[in-house]
Amino acid sequence: MASCTYSVPDKNASGDNFYGAFICQQQYIDYFWEVYGFNGNKGYWDDGFGWHDACNTNKPLARTFNACYLLTYSASDYLNDSYDAPQNILQWGRRYVRESIDELRSFCGDGGAVASFSGGTAELYLSFWYDYSVVERAAILVHEARHEAKGHNATFPSGSVFGSSDDADSNWDYQGAWTFEAGYLWWFYAAGARTTSASRERARQAGNVIIDNAFATHPGFNI
Numbered sequence: 001m002a003s004c005t006y007s008v009p010d011k012n013a014s015g016d017n018f019y020g021a022f023i024c025q026q027q028y029i030d031y032f033w034e035v036y037g038f039n040g041n042k043g044y045w046d047d048g049f050g051w052h053d054a055c056n057t058n059k060p061l062a063r064t065f066n067a068c069y070l071l072t073y074s075a076s077d078y079l080n081d082s083y084d085a086p087q088n089i090l091q092w093g094r095r096y097v098r099e100s101i102d103e104l105r106s107f108c109g110d111g112g113a114v115a116s117f118s119g120g121t122a123e124l125y126l127s128f129w130y131d132y133s134v135v136e137r138a139a140i141l142v143h144e145a146r147h148e149a150k151g152h153n154a155t156f157p158s159g160s161v162f163g164s165s166d167d168a169d170s171n172w173d174y175q176g177a178w179t180f181e182a183g184y185l186w187w188f189y190a191a192g193a194r195t196t197s198a199s200r201e202r203a204r205q206a207g208n209v210i211i212d213n214a215f216a217t218h219p220g221f222n223i
Helices: 016-023 026-035 060-073 089-100 126-130 134-146 177-191 197-213
Strands: 103-106 115-118 121-124
Touching: 016 026, 016 060, 016 134, 026 060, 060 089, 060 103, 060 126, 060 134, 089 134, 089 177, 115 134, 121 134, 126 134, 134 177, 134 197, 177 197
Parallel strands: 103 121
Antiparallel strands: 115 121
């Protein structure tokens, strides 16, 4: 990466080796590039970010493509992405992301935020690619997409692993970005297709971290 310093974690544990075996086909690369906000943003994905090396899952672009593949194909009936489909975010989550995020851009970041959203543009930072698994990255895209409609409205609870800022949601019923992210992870754990048992378990664990730490009032349940 041109001006970023990073190390690549275990790609079996993150799911990047599993999903990376699928993304290196031009039809997928073209589809993801066109519909998930990459198009028109080449300048943010070239140099060391992977534009010239789109199959290399050590680099951010391919690691983002992995998340896009998971987001697109993890519902059993992935061709049905209607919002009238059963209450299964695996089916309509990809549509929600592509309709809410107009521009998807990559940055090194300052070591703090994982991602951010403003005015239809989502920015991804180093932590997104190298601290989170493929399924968590897909759920983070859903989280950022939700910010098109709702921002956070509360402070993290005392002792939260996310700190003490005002980036929490008040409760589950607020249906904010944390509910959408945890809900996606929950559905993936329960019904995710074309994946591995390890990725589904990773989703359960990550979802519970959110449930326990991202709401001012605990939802009162866990996955």
